[in-house]
Amino acid sequence: MGYILPDRVRVVFIASFPAGAWQTNCYLVGPAPGGECVVVDPGVTAIDTLRRIVRDQGLVPAGVLLTHGHIDHMFSAAAVAEEYGIGCWIHPADRPSLTDPYSIPAARELVARTFGEAPDFTDREPSPLHEVADGDRIELAGLEFEALHAPGHTPGSTMYRLAYPDDDRYDAxxxxxxxxxxxxxxxxxxxxxxxTVMAETLRHVVLGLADRTVLLPGHGGQTLVSRERATNPYLQL
Known part of the structure; x- marks a missing residue:
């Protein structure tokens, strides 16, 4: 499994790689190569590739941000937090999934259909664990992330906005x-x-972002708000 360093994203250093059967994007974000970084959504099988990037690029993980509580986004969160001695951030509505991702009805069956079996899960929270709320500003690795509560996919789904200074092409x-x-x-x-909740999130949170905002999704490639506003059929509200 490889990883990519997107050449279209500058100012901050970003490494990303798809992990697990769902090809969930795990991101490492920091001000520059060779310094502190923030790990976003370390899912199933993510930890080995993450270790390699950290070693190869001389990075120092400073925290873990979780966009939501689905197993393909947070499976390795506790292991990453423990290995590097760092904290983890998640919205409280999705916090129960950190200790029992199969507590949601039909979740174990869904995971088993994807993986062939439901993978064993370490039933403990990352420590220390921090709850995030809409509008919170989280300072990690010399960067400031703004939490944007965006429920609908899950009750605690949260996007993280990062300012994009010194570049006329992009705002965030x-x-x-x-x-x-x-x-x-x-x-x-x-x-x-x-x-119903997702429709409100798309209308007020996603479409409320500036056109020149770069979107880094949990699956697939990056895009721009202006492009999605014009072409994404689910945003033609």
Whole structure:
């Protein structure tokens, strides 16, 4: 499994790689190569590739941000937090999934259909664990992330906005988790999804972002708000 360093994203250093059967994007974000970084959504099988990037690039993990509580986004969170002695941030509505991702009805069956079996899960929270709320500003690795509560895919789904200074092309980066993708949006037919709530999130949170915002989704490639506003069929509200 390889990883990519997107050449279109500058100012901050970003490494990303798809992990597990769902090819969930795990991101490492920091001010520059060779310094502190923030790990976003370390999911199933993510930890080995993460270790390699940290070693190869001389990075020092400073914290873990979780966009939501689905197992493909947070499976390795406790292991990463323990290995590097760092804290983890998640919205309280999705916190129960950190200790029992199969507590949601039908979740174990869904995971088993994808992986062939439901993988064993370490039933403990990352420590220290911090709860985030809409509008919180989280300072890590010399960067400031703004939490944007964006429920619908899950009750606690949260996007993280990062200012994008000194570049006339872009205003901000937003790590979207499974809220919005290039050409699509997060499913609401999964356990804990709510299509009515998602519609409000898309209308007021996603479409409220500036056009020159780079979106870094939980699956697939990066995109721009202006592109999604014009072409994403789920955003033609």
């Amino acid at each position: 980066l937003v790590l979207t988790g499974d809220v919005v993708f290039a050409g699509s949006v997060g499913r609401t037919d999964l356990p804990s999804g709510d299509p």
